[in-house]
Amino acid sequence: MEAPTACATVSSIFVYPIKSCRGISVPSASISSTGFRWDRQWVVVNSKGRAYTQRVEPKLALVEPEFPREAFDEAWEPSCGSYLVLRAPGMDTLKVSLSKRYNILDGVSVWEWSGSAYDEGDEATNWFSEYLGKPSRLVRFNTENETRPVDSNYASGYETMFSDGYPFLLISQGSLDALNKLLKEPVPIDRFRPNILVEGCDPFAEDLWAEVKISGAKFHGVKLCSRCKVPTINQENAIAGDEPIKTLREFRSDEILRPTKKSQKKVYFGQNLVCEESRSSGKETSIRVGDPVYVIRKFSSHADAAA
Structure with missing residues (x-):
């Protein structure tokens, strides 16, 4: 043949680390069980746990994430000093720990799927609530206990x-x-x-x-x-x-x-x-x-x- x-x-x-927020152009990307590593691992949700997207919150397009430069290297693992850094117009910089795990938030939903996710804490909650002008939380996919089949x-x-x-x-x-x-x-x-x-x-x-x-x-x-x-x-x-x-x-x-x-x-x-x-x-x-x-x-x- x-x-x-x-x-x-x-x-x-x-x-795209956070659903509907700005993407990161990278020279290479590792393939994980769910897509590229770090891709759509976070989502901003409303008070009922429902995902925000640009369809209803276009301002998410202006939220710019930044990872440590080495985060896209194969086999890299975050340390206690590794952060996802977020910037947006009119907002102070937000640093989200890549190693710390906060409480579990139940009832998170994206389209047809619902399950639990890691709540990224009050500082992130206040930041997104102020930016969007309504109650909001930043959550991270619970890779230990949840799956989302296509x-x-x-x-x-x-x-x-x-x-x-x-x-x-x-x-x-x-x-x-x-x-x-x-x-x-x-x-x-x-x-x-x-x-x-x-x-x-x-x-x-x-x-x-x-x-x-x-x-x-x-x-x-x-x-x-x-x-x-x-x-x-x-x-x-x-x-x-x-x-x-x-x-x-x-x-x-x-x-x-x-x-x-x-x-x-x-x-x-x-x-x-x-x-x-x-x-x-x-x-x-x-x-x-x-x-x-x-x-x-x-x-x-x-x-x-x-x-």
């Missing part, structure tokens, strides 16, 4: 933490460039919050990637990413508009891409992935910027791709 040839290259890797209709045996639904989201630069040619004001990739950005392939080629290999790790494309209002929120000022969703609806709707399927009025941009190495307890696997992307298997059409 002929070896596959590289069809793209990893150009950027992003990790939708078994699309991928069985995989887990995530506080992401919307899947451990990884991949988008190509070609797709972004094709969209920006149609927009009066181009948008940056941060509007779409991918984990993996690749370059060198045709626009929207990733739609049909059923199986790809990056740095020895095997990823499966399990669901086209349907987009909510978050891409309409400017990540630099938290102001929402109607683009790019308005333009995407003209050529990326399910009616157009999947005309033989029942329309659910969805718009697609990007491919959700799971990684086989997430299920193994062996040697830790990482991917890096510059890694080639090999396509092992493709869907024959958008109608055959899950969505």
Whole structure:
């Protein structure tokens, strides 16, 4: 069997420690059982434990997390002096210990999932409550006692933490460039919050990637990413508009891409992935910027791709 040839290259890797807050661009990222290490490990919740997202709290886009530089190295473990540092407009800097465990908070929920989480303490509670202007708490996924499986209709045996639904989201630069040619004001990739950005392939080629290999790790494309209002929120000022969703609806709707399927009025941009190495307890696997992307298997059409 002929070896596959590289069809793209990893150009950027992003990790989003707190759900709906700003991401961190990193040169490499370790793959854990729930996605990239540190990705969506925290979430801000309301007084009832329900997750806040940019859909209802766009100001979260301006919360900027910072990790110790070495936190993304393989096998690094936090010490008592290791912190997640948070900054936001008009706020003092908040330092959240990466090693201390606070009380358990029950009844935390993200979409269909509910369970317990670590409460990050009163200082974080006061900080987010002041910033958002309403009762808020910062919580961390309880990795010792909780799991959050992905939708078994699309991928069985995989887990995530506080992401919307899947451990990884991949988008190509070609797709972004094709969209920006149609927009009066181009948008940056941060509007779409991918984990993996690749370059060198045709626009929207990733739609049909059923199986790809990056740095020895095997990823499966399990669901086209349907987009909510978050891409309409400017990540630099938290102001929402109607683009790019308005333009995407003209050529990326399910009616157009999947005309033989029942329309659910969805718009697609990007491919959700799971990684086989997430299920193994062996040697830790990482991917890096510059890694080639090999396509092992493709869907024959958008109608055959899950969505």
